[in-house]
Amino acid sequence: MPKAIRIHENGGPEVLKYEEVEVGSPGEGQVLIRQTAIGLNFIDIYYRTGLYPAPGGLPFIPGGEAAGVVEAVGPNVSGFEPGDRVAHAAGTGSYAEKRLIAADRLVKLPQNISDQQAAGMMLKGMTAEYLLLRTFKVKPGDTVLYHAAAGGVGLILGQWAKHLGATVIGTASSAEKIELAKAHGFDHVINYRDTDFVAAVREITGGKMCDVVYDSVGKDTYLGSLDCLRPMGMFVTFGQSSGAIPPFNTGLLAQKGSLFMTRPTLFTYIAKREDLEKSAAALFDVVGRGIVKININQTYALKDAGKAQADLESRRTTGTTVLLP
Numbered sequence: 001m002p003k004a005i006r007i008h009e010n011g012g013p014e015v016l017k018y019e020e021v022e023v024g025s026p027g028e029g030q031v032l033i034r035q036t037a038i039g040l041n042f043i044d045i046y047y048r049t050g051l052y053p054a055p056g057g058l059p060f061i062p063g064g065e066a067a068g069v070v071e072a073v074g075p076n077v078s079g080f081e082p083g084d085r086v087a088h089a090a091g092t093g094s095y096a097e098k099r100l101i102a103a104d105r106l107v108k109l110p111q112n113i114s115d116q117q118a119a120g121m122m123l124k125g126m127t128a129e130y131l132l133l134r135t136f137k138v139k140p141g142d143t144v145l146y147h148a149a150a151g152g153v154g155l156i157l158g159q160w161a162k163h164l165g166a167t168v169i170g171t172a173s174s175a176e177k178i179e180l181a182k183a184h185g186f187d188h189v190i191n192y193r194d195t196d197f198v199a200a201v202r203e204i205t206g207g208k209m210c211d212v213v214y215d216s217v218g219k220d221t222y223l224g225s226l227d228c229l230r231p232m233g234m235f236v237t238f239g240q241s242s243g244a245i246p247p248f249n250t251g252l253l254a255q256k257g258s259l260f261m262t263r264p265t266l267f268t269y270i271a272k273r274e275d276l277e278k279s280a281a282a283l284f285d286v287v288g289r290g291i292v293k294i295n296i297n298q299t300y301a302l303k304d305a306g307k308a309q310a311d312l313e314s315r316r317t318t319g320t321t322v323l324l325p
């Protein structure tokens with residue numbers, strides 16, 4: 001039987017159990033995939049701890065993105081056949097050697113994208129796509145602030161935002177991460193561990209502040225993020241690596257300059273098949289043309305997913321991390 005990582009109870013990395021699982025054959029509209037590489041994402045930690053409830057309850061297989069090869073297709077599947085190289089960004093179910101998935105959620109991989117690149121970029125790269133092109137349409141001359149610039153989404157978004165003509169400001173917690181972010185599109189990177197990032201943004205922008213702030217750090221940064229915006233700027237809160245943002249009075253948005261605020265998730269932005277196809281195509285285009293480089297900075301065996309999550313959680317990883325079945 002194929003192996004997978006399964007979670008029977010919420011908790012720390014130790015609840016990730018490597019075990020044999022029954023996969024079965026594909027049902028109506030489904031495809032069976034042999035997975036060759038699996039992406040690691042911070043959202044996997046939210047599902048593990050229970051911050052986000054797993055869609056089908058416990059036990060469940062975590063994992064939000066992967067690449068592989070189609071082994072079998074179920075009834076009423078068109079467009080895919082055994083042998084196709086494919087990738088996906090689904091909520092859970094990817095920490096597995098084999099999995100079933102709705103064909104509607106799959107995209108075919110172009111020749112010039114490797115399995116490991118695809119596994120490490122589908123969720124993170126389509127997130128960068130919708131944040132930069134749809135949640136707020138970044139245009140030449142805009143100033144963008146992104147926290148945790150050396151992270152998985154960060155290194156992709158930095159390169160893409162630079163290509164769109166923005167001035168890209170980032171934050172990161174160490175000198176090494178700052179250098180890495182600067183090599184991936186960020187014009188300025190502030191060490192937010194030892195520097196007041198609001199004051200630094202004010203100095204960099206000559207007091208104009210930012211058109212948009214993308215904040216996935218949450219609790220530790222959200223108030224400062226609001227102060228980094230120009231009047232009527234856009235605050236995009238899309239994650240909580242440091243903890244959830246506490247409830248606050250929306251009057252704060254008025255006081256700080258009639259700000260806009262949104263709390264988006266990728267799954268809304270790719271819910272329609274046509275949006276998934278467009279988002280993946282835009283990502284394959286910028287990666288294929290070398291505008292966005294996807295470097296795999298860490299790999300772990302699938303059975304060591306607990307160690308991989310512990311490293312991500314304790315800020316020891318940079319960029320993209322891939323688990324290998």
Ligand SMILES: NC(=O)c1ccc[n+]([C@@H]2O[C@H](COP(=O)([O-])OP(=O)(O)OC[C@H]3O[C@@H](n4cnc5c(N)ncnc54)[C@H](OP(=O)(O)O)[C@@H]3O)[C@@H](O)[C@H]2O)c1
Pocket residue numbers: 040041042043123124127148149150151152153154171172173174177216217220238239240241242243264265266267312313314315316317318319
């Ligand atoms: N809403 C969506 O559609 C969506 C989609 C994808 C990802 N996300 C969110 O985007 C964020 C980035 O995801 P990712 O997978 O690419 O992770 P990541 O950025 O590689 O890792 C998280 C980073 O957050 C920073 N951080 C700050 N305070 C932290 C703390 N107390 N504990 C841990 N990390 C802390 C760390 O960078 P420093 O050491 O430099 O501070 C860390 O490396 C996550 O919050 C994720 O949930 C949201």
